[in-house]
Amino acid sequence: MDLYGKDFICTQEWAFEELMAVLDLAAEMKRDRFSERWAGILKHRTFFMFFYNPSVRTRQSFECAATELGGHAQFLEPRAMRLKTAKAAGETVEDAAKVMSRYACGIGIRILEDQVPYYGAGDEMLREYAYWADIPIVNMADDRFHPCQGLADVMGWAEWYGGGPGQPDYGALRGRNFLLTWASGALARSWCSVQEALLIASRFGMNVTVARPEGYDLDPQVYEWTRQNCAAHGATFRTTDDPLEGYRGAHIVYSRNWVTPQAYQDGVFQKQAEIEKAMAYQGWTTTAERMALTDNAIFTHPMPVDRGSEVTDEVASGPRSAIYDIAENRLHVQKAVMALTMGGADL
Amino acid sequence: MDLYGKDFICTQEWAFEELMAVLDLAAEMKRDRFSERWAGILKHRTFFMFFYNPSVRTRQSFECAATELGGHAQFLEPRAMRLKTAKAAGETVEDAAKVMSRYACGIGIRILEDQVPYYGAGDEMLREYAYWADIPIVNMADDRFHPCQGLADVMGWAEWYGGGPGQPDYGALRGRNFLLTWASGALARSWCSVQEALLIASRFGMNVTVARPEGYDLDPQVYEWTRQNCAAHGATFRTTDDPLEGYRGAHIVYSRNWVTPQAYQDGVFQKQAEIEKAMAYQGWTTTAERMALTDNAIFTHPMPVDRGSEVTDEVASGPRSAIYDIAENRLHVQKAVMALTMGGADL
């Protein structure tokens, strides 16, 4: 299997064996993090990171990943650049991508809702870069997908239901019950992480439940893919507006705030209006009482956690919380993605 | 020839053989980019990059260059620093330069028109740094000169009239016809790239034509040096206000917007006024029709290209466009400059 040169924009677009190639390498890298085997993969190579939106973990973990592969990640923010955007004159994506292909081994891009005029426009921009660039584009979170988060999630779940850190058992996830629940909070959060979670959970054969208030459904295309993924494994997919029901028998609980499909008006993301809408739904918080309804489920979240709203401290910092392991896995899966798509070295 | 410790502020101040030492090494580096021969030149050394003005290509290519030489470039923006400027209290250039000389192997500085009170003040600031620093200063574009762009340009022209990428033939440029033409556009651009292009084209024995509307002449000192450079080769230098004439028989066409000599008033760069002045001159755009008048010329531009104003898409993305090759050469010539002026290693 040759992943060299391949863009990574959404897990759904990669074959299962391709995802497993990444995940297997990631686990090997986690077990032997500073091995000389990885140190030359991007030796003296440059990876560009474009942050249209700021980030803690994504920046830290990608820059670490490049360093640990022997390369260097450049942290680039469009405010300090002269790229053409919807709002400002500047260089075309064609020109920027063609030149960057001469300098770097890959480009990571992060662009979320509030930087684009309509849902999906961020993802389209990544695809425009991918069209013109001769080097791989990696999605560092756009307004639709967050594939590195999805891989980190499933790796963490498989570690918790497998042999622990660095010892994931992906088969152990099949047939388990996965609850994704909308959560209270005033952060008007993106769809990218939760959509990627639906895709990856269903891809690995889990029964998927989405619990959310009426009016909080996600992208119909993602629902459709999730349904297909589940069907291929004989698993189920359902939605519910009952905040409690999905906890019963769950093995994995994922709670997270997100916005409605009506988040844009006149080409502008309505952050304040979305926060006000969300305020009408209190009590969508993952608590120890609710976790007690599950089949000893683990708690998962892509972070940053809005403690007190999305989940209580007791659960987030509790013995069944997988959040730090999953955050750590961002590093390992990204190292593996970069090694396979950008590294010339024989692994 | 020993270039170790030498500042690089303008190509005109370096001997021809010194420029050729850089260009020959750059071509070697391009042919064998990730050779171990370069990897130790700046090993564990630090290069400081000061960006008073933002930039895409300059930042990317310098940071790549340091990485590929085994070193590390620190991206520094004065807004995040406490350096003394014309407007704010802070540290003197003496103190900053003396301390930086203890930490780094070299300093790159970029400062353009809009950050200084009069034409030439940016270049003077570089020379003040060069006066106090014990390590080389590299001009990453100031308000007068852009020497790394000049070297990348001539390397690209010599590749196109030579054996292709990595195979420049500098002798093949002698006696060819070089057109630098002012171009339409609303960007109020700097003189630095086009002035450096005049100096370097004439230095390599080309006949130089500057086409521009009345009132758009460049620095008289640069015209004088260009005239002397041409005379030394028996080549010609002329200016014209005819937008078409210079294309006839040209081998290289360089079109670019720039400001008038009256761009400053009361110590402030008048960007908006310059844009309005430029708007009076439409049709100074390089088109396929105009290129058809040439002797099968290549199209050259330092990027970012203002497509539709400076040049049509047909030409900029056409088969005789050298723009991406030249952008790539920024990396190679900068690696060579840094290796020779900052690297202790025997090459």
Next chain:
Amino acid sequence: MDLYGKDFICTQEWAFEELMAVLDLAAEMKRDRFSERWAGILKHRTFFMFFYNPSVRTRQSFECAATELGGHAQFLEPRAMRLKTAKAAGETVEDAAKVMSRYACGIGIRILEDQVPYYGAGDEMLREYAYWADIPIVNMADDRFHPCQGLADVMGWAEWYGGGPGQPDYGALRGRNFLLTWASGALARSWCSVQEALLIASRFGMNVTVARPEGYDLDPQVYEWTRQNCAAHGATFRTTDDPLEGYRGAHIVYSRNWVTPQAYQDGVFQKQAEIEKAMAYQGWTTTAERMALTDNAIFTHPMPVDRGSEVTDEVASGPRSAIYDIAENRLHVQKAVMALTMGGADL
């Protein structure tokens, strides 16, 4: 002695032998700066630098230090992050520190007066990070302490009274007279560097004099520690409001502007009011005339120097000025601190 994993927040909290372990290694590193012995200590490891306040020297010297140890320092500014602060929602320190512990080998933090609601709140924040993080926290200057500056200072003094650069003689400092004098200026400067200077000068057995106008005393806890440190060596500690007296017989003169203990009102740092207060005290400037009263003292300052207010050019650039050597020592002591607290390598 095992310093691996130890936080470095204030020199007073480290044993004398621990400080000497750092200083001895720093001198060795200075004598043989690019030795392969140091190049693998942080190989492919990441060090996070958090700058709540901007800085020239601290950023440059820490990033250089990481590079020279084979690692990489990530430059992080909270404005580009989503961390919880007194003013904004975001991630808790617990979550941020726990995740960063998975990625990096250490975290440096800089946070000064103007970013916090009361004196000491910055230092408390560092200790909160230290509480949650599994990796060492290094103080890159907070509102109370600046331990790396303190080590660089004493290393520089010991070089000047010892065998010169890289040849410090710490015993030669014992019993010498150290003058810290408040200085004129409009910069409302932090207490961190001068407090660390009192602690380190007294720790190495010097007689300490603080000269300042009435109302400009520093942290009583720091005075108390200084008194204890002096007493342990049979040395003296005194304060005076006479701007001249302390120069008589001094061996080291340190002049620096700082704010009063009344710098906060209603949770806000009153920079402008402090500048106005300071304006009432002119003539607290170190001059050649005053230096002539000393016992051929050296001049020391943590930089940036406010020339003309804190000290005249004649002294700051004079033959007894240690300022550039001390600034250079920042690099060496930080390399040594990082190597000992974060490096797994056997030194």
